[in-house]
Amino acid sequence: MTLSAGIEKFNSERFPAMEEKFRELEKGQSPETLFITCSDSRIDPSLMTQTEPGELFVIRNAGNIVPKPGTGELSVEATILYAIDVLKVKRVVVCGHSHCGAVTGLMNLDSLNELPEIKAWVGKSAEVLDRLESDTSTLNDGIKENVKLQLEHLLEFPSVSKAVAANELELEGWVYHFESGRVEFLD
Numbered sequence: 001m002t003l004s005a006g007i008e009k010f011n012s013e014r015f016p017a018m019e020e021k022f023r024e025l026e027k028g029q030s031p032e033t034l035f036i037t038c039s040d041s042r043i044d045p046s047l048m049t050q051t052e053p054g055e056l057f058v059i060r061n062a063g064n065i066v067p068k069p070g071t072g073e074l075s076v077e078a079t080i081l082y083a084i085d086v087l088k089v090k091r092v093v094v095c096g097h098s099h100c101g102a103v104t105g106l107m108n109l110d111s112l113n114e115l116p117e118i119k120a121w122v123g124k125s126a127e128v129l130d131r132l133e134s135d136t137s138t139l140n141d142g143i144k145e146n147v148k149l150q151l152e153h154l155l156e157f158p159s160v161s162k163a164v165a166a167n168e169l170e171l172e173g174w175v176y177h178f179e180s181g182r183v184e185f186l187d
Contacts, residue, residue: 021052031057034083036150037095038064038102042178045095057083063102064094066150067124069157077157084159084169092154095174095183096147103142107132125149140175147173147186 001009015022035045036059045051045058059079066080067073083089096103105112105122106129112119128145151171154160163169173186 018053021054025054029054029057029087031055031083031087032090033057034059034080034087034089034092035095036060036064036066036093037176038062038097038100040097040100042099043095043097043176048176048178048181048183057087057089061121062118063100063106063122063125063146064096064150065102065121065124065146066094066153068153071124073124080154080157081159084157084163089169091170091172092160093172093174094147094150094154095176096143097175098140098143098177098179100139100143100146103128103146104139106146107137107139107142143175144173144184144186147175 031054033056035056037043037045039060039062045056059076067076069077102122105118106125109119125146128142128149131145132141151173154171160169164171175184175186
Protein backbone atom coordinates (compact mmCIF):
# COMPACT_ATOMS: atom_id res chain seq x y z
CA MET A 1 0.00 0.00 0.00
CA THR A 2 1.35 3.43 -0.85
CA LEU A 3 1.56 6.09 1.83
CA SER A 4 -1.11 8.20 0.13
CA ALA A 5 -3.43 5.19 -0.09
CA GLY A 6 -2.82 4.57 3.59
CA ILE A 7 -3.73 8.16 4.43
CA GLU A 8 -6.90 7.88 2.38
CA LYS A 9 -7.85 4.66 4.18
CA PHE A 10 -7.07 6.23 7.56
CA ASN A 11 -9.22 9.28 6.75
CA SER A 12 -12.14 7.26 5.42
CA GLU A 13 -12.14 4.30 7.83
CA ARG A 14 -9.95 4.54 10.92
CA PHE A 15 -10.25 8.25 11.80
CA PRO A 16 -14.08 8.32 11.83
CA ALA A 17 -14.07 5.37 14.24
CA MET A 18 -11.57 7.18 16.51
CA GLU A 19 -12.68 10.77 16.06
CA GLU A 20 -13.81 11.14 19.66
CA LYS A 21 -10.40 9.89 20.87
CA PHE A 22 -8.59 12.45 18.68
CA ARG A 23 -10.86 15.26 19.90
CA GLU A 24 -9.93 14.30 23.46
CA LEU A 25 -6.21 14.30 22.55
CA GLU A 26 -6.61 17.84 21.21
CA LYS A 27 -6.76 18.94 24.85
CA GLY A 28 -3.30 17.53 25.58
CA GLN A 29 -1.39 14.35 26.23
CA SER A 30 -0.75 12.31 29.35
CA PRO A 31 1.03 9.13 28.31
CA GLU A 32 1.93 6.65 31.02
CA THR A 33 5.04 5.35 29.27
CA LEU A 34 8.16 6.69 27.58
CA PHE A 35 9.07 3.98 25.07
CA ILE A 36 12.65 4.05 23.77
CA THR A 37 13.27 1.73 20.86
CA CYS A 38 15.17 1.29 17.64
CA SER A 39 14.39 3.02 14.35
CA ASP A 40 14.25 -0.38 12.65
CA SER A 41 11.22 -0.52 10.35
CA ARG A 42 10.28 -3.96 11.67
CA ILE A 43 9.47 -2.52 15.10
CA ASP A 44 6.09 -0.84 15.65
CA PRO A 45 5.70 0.16 19.32
CA SER A 46 1.94 0.74 19.16
CA LEU A 47 1.30 -2.49 17.29
CA MET A 48 3.37 -4.67 19.61
CA THR A 49 1.93 -3.08 22.79
CA GLN A 50 -1.58 -2.67 21.37
CA THR A 51 -1.69 0.95 22.52
CA GLU A 52 -3.75 3.80 21.12
CA PRO A 53 -2.65 7.32 20.17
CA GLY A 54 -1.69 9.28 23.28
CA GLU A 55 -0.60 6.28 25.34
CA LEU A 56 3.11 6.10 24.42
CA PHE A 57 5.68 8.88 24.25
CA VAL A 58 8.31 7.49 21.88
CA ILE A 59 12.01 7.97 21.19
CA ARG A 60 13.38 6.03 18.23
CA ASN A 61 16.97 5.91 17.08
CA ALA A 62 19.43 3.38 15.73
CA GLY A 63 20.09 0.90 18.53
CA ASN A 64 17.67 2.43 21.09
CA ILE A 65 20.64 4.33 22.47
CA VAL A 66 20.37 6.65 25.47
CA PRO A 67 23.55 8.73 25.50
CA LYS A 68 24.75 9.83 28.89
CA PRO A 69 23.35 13.21 29.93
CA GLY A 70 25.44 16.19 28.98
CA THR A 71 26.97 14.56 25.89
CA GLY A 72 25.32 16.97 23.49
CA GLU A 73 22.63 14.60 22.20
CA LEU A 74 19.97 17.20 22.89
CA SER A 75 17.13 15.56 20.98
CA VAL A 76 17.23 12.42 23.10
CA GLU A 77 18.02 14.28 26.33
CA ALA A 78 15.26 16.87 25.84
CA THR A 79 12.70 14.19 25.06
CA ILE A 80 13.61 12.20 28.18
CA LEU A 81 13.45 15.29 30.37
CA TYR A 82 10.12 16.37 28.86
CA ALA A 83 8.66 12.91 29.50
CA ILE A 84 9.89 12.81 33.11
CA ASP A 85 9.62 16.44 34.23
CA VAL A 86 6.63 17.68 32.26
CA LEU A 87 4.51 14.67 31.30
CA LYS A 88 5.36 12.78 34.51
CA VAL A 89 5.35 9.37 32.85
CA LYS A 90 5.21 6.45 35.26
CA ARG A 91 7.31 4.02 33.22
CA VAL A 92 10.26 4.07 30.85
CA VAL A 93 10.78 1.06 28.63
CA VAL A 94 14.00 0.55 26.70
CA CYS A 95 13.12 -1.97 24.02
CA GLY A 96 15.82 -3.65 21.98
CA HIS A 97 15.01 -6.20 19.31
CA SER A 98 16.25 -9.32 17.62
CA HIS A 99 18.47 -9.02 14.55
CA CYS A 100 19.47 -5.44 15.49
CA GLY A 101 21.77 -3.94 12.88
CA ALA A 102 23.09 -1.30 15.28
CA VAL A 103 24.23 -3.91 17.80
CA THR A 104 25.61 -6.05 14.96
CA GLY A 105 27.67 -3.01 13.94
CA LEU A 106 28.70 -2.37 17.54
CA MET A 107 29.96 -5.93 17.86
CA ASN A 108 31.91 -5.50 14.59
CA LEU A 109 33.03 -1.86 14.77
CA ASP A 110 35.63 -2.26 12.03
CA SER A 111 32.82 -3.06 9.60
CA LEU A 112 31.65 0.53 10.07
CA ASN A 113 34.90 2.26 9.07
CA GLU A 114 33.28 3.52 5.86
CA LEU A 115 30.31 4.85 7.86
CA PRO A 116 31.95 7.10 10.47
CA GLU A 117 28.73 8.74 11.71
CA ILE A 118 27.12 5.37 12.34
CA LYS A 119 30.29 4.08 13.96
CA ALA A 120 30.36 7.12 16.27
CA TRP A 121 26.69 6.68 17.17
CA VAL A 122 26.81 2.98 18.02
CA GLY A 123 30.16 3.64 19.71
CA LYS A 124 28.17 5.40 22.44
CA SER A 125 27.39 1.85 23.58
CA ALA A 126 30.97 0.59 23.36
CA GLU A 127 30.87 -0.34 27.05
CA VAL A 128 28.67 -3.28 25.98
CA LEU A 129 31.75 -4.84 24.38
CA ASP A 130 33.54 -4.90 27.73
CA ARG A 131 30.64 -6.85 29.23
CA LEU A 132 30.63 -9.58 26.63
CA GLU A 133 32.78 -12.68 26.54
CA SER A 134 34.13 -12.18 23.04
CA ASP A 135 34.61 -15.85 22.21
CA THR A 136 31.15 -17.05 23.17
CA SER A 137 28.89 -13.99 23.01
CA THR A 138 26.00 -13.99 20.58
CA LEU A 139 24.16 -11.11 18.97
CA ASN A 140 21.31 -11.72 21.41
CA ASP A 141 23.77 -11.34 24.32
CA GLY A 142 24.90 -8.01 22.85
CA ILE A 143 21.31 -6.84 22.40
CA LYS A 144 20.48 -7.62 26.04
CA GLU A 145 23.62 -5.91 27.35
CA ASN A 146 22.86 -2.89 25.17
CA VAL A 147 19.39 -2.55 26.71
CA LYS A 148 20.86 -2.85 30.22
CA LEU A 149 23.46 -0.17 29.44
CA GLN A 150 20.78 2.24 28.24
CA LEU A 151 18.86 1.73 31.48
CA GLU A 152 22.05 2.59 33.40
CA HIS A 153 22.46 5.72 31.28
CA LEU A 154 18.88 6.72 32.10
CA LEU A 155 19.67 6.53 35.81
CA GLU A 156 22.42 9.12 35.27
CA PHE A 157 19.74 11.72 34.52
CA PRO A 158 19.00 13.40 37.89
CA SER A 159 15.26 13.63 37.12
CA VAL A 160 15.12 9.92 36.35
CA SER A 161 17.11 8.75 39.38
CA LYS A 162 15.08 11.04 41.66
CA ALA A 163 11.75 9.73 40.32
CA VAL A 164 12.92 6.11 40.58
CA ALA A 165 14.12 6.64 44.16
CA ALA A 166 10.72 8.15 45.04
CA ASN A 167 8.93 5.14 43.49
CA GLU A 168 7.31 7.48 40.98
CA LEU A 169 8.96 5.87 37.97
CA GLU A 170 9.70 2.31 36.85
CA LEU A 171 12.42 1.39 34.37
CA GLU A 172 12.02 -1.72 32.24
CA GLY A 173 14.26 -3.45 29.73
CA TRP A 174 12.71 -5.48 26.93
CA VAL A 175 13.96 -7.41 23.94
CA TYR A 176 11.31 -7.85 21.25
CA HIS A 177 11.70 -10.89 19.01
CA PHE A 178 9.67 -9.70 16.05
CA GLU A 179 9.94 -13.02 14.23
CA SER A 180 7.96 -14.74 17.01
CA GLY A 181 6.12 -11.81 18.60
CA ARG A 182 7.72 -12.70 21.94
CA VAL A 183 8.97 -10.04 24.36
CA GLU A 184 11.79 -10.96 26.71
CA PHE A 185 11.70 -8.96 29.94
CA LEU A 186 15.14 -8.27 31.42
CA ASP A 187 16.03 -7.94 35.10
